[in-house]
Amino acid sequence: MLELFNEGQVYEVLLVTHSNATPVGVVRKGGILNFKLFGGRSAEELKTHPYASIQVTNDVELLVKLGLNIPVEVEFMDRKPYRWIKGLPGVYGEVTLVEEIHEDELGKTTVLRCFLRPDGVIEGSLPPRPISRADYLLLEMAVDLTRLFVATRSLKVEAARKLYERIWLNYHMYKRFGGNSEIAEKMMGWAVSSLRWNP
């Protein structure tokens, strides 16, 4: 399973912890999956319960909804100390954590570097969904939106403006490529209000 992840490339997958599921970008290095958490519920859970599943999906709306805490309809399986989403292929394993200081255009923050060494494989299969350029743009919008929330909260005006512009551009490209998900409209709306309420 791990060999499907080209080494060094970032893949958007699902991280399932004790009681949470969220998208993360993972990079494989040898037999280990590396990812970084910039705070949030999953980071807190891993500190007290360092067991997680990494699952693959080609359902971009699922990734986006989980990233934005929009309710989704999935079924979870419990295999203590692990938990995962039923039907999606993946791996599970213990996670080693290292806390580090991270600095970028959004400021200085603590980041949790996570290393998951798989202990087992999660069986599952994905529908034969083809890749669309609209999907890719929706994903980019969601990643930028979560960063925009951080930027406006911490009053990083210039960073917020750049993120907003990119969301707006990707939204219009998304429509051009035939995208018609309601989530794109919601994201554009949240981007506008995020700037308005934290000018």
Ligand SMILES: Cc1cc2nc3c(=O)[nH]c(=O)nc-3n(C[C@H](O)[C@H](O)[C@H](O)COP(=O)(O)O)c2cc1C
């Ligand atoms: C596609 C996608 C990928 C993301 N990747 C990461 C990531 O690698 N690390 C991170 O800290 N947040 C990432 N985020 C943002 C988190 O999903 C978001 O901040 C979330 O609210 C925090 O998760 P949690 O509180 O449920 O743990 C990503 C969001 C999206 C939409």
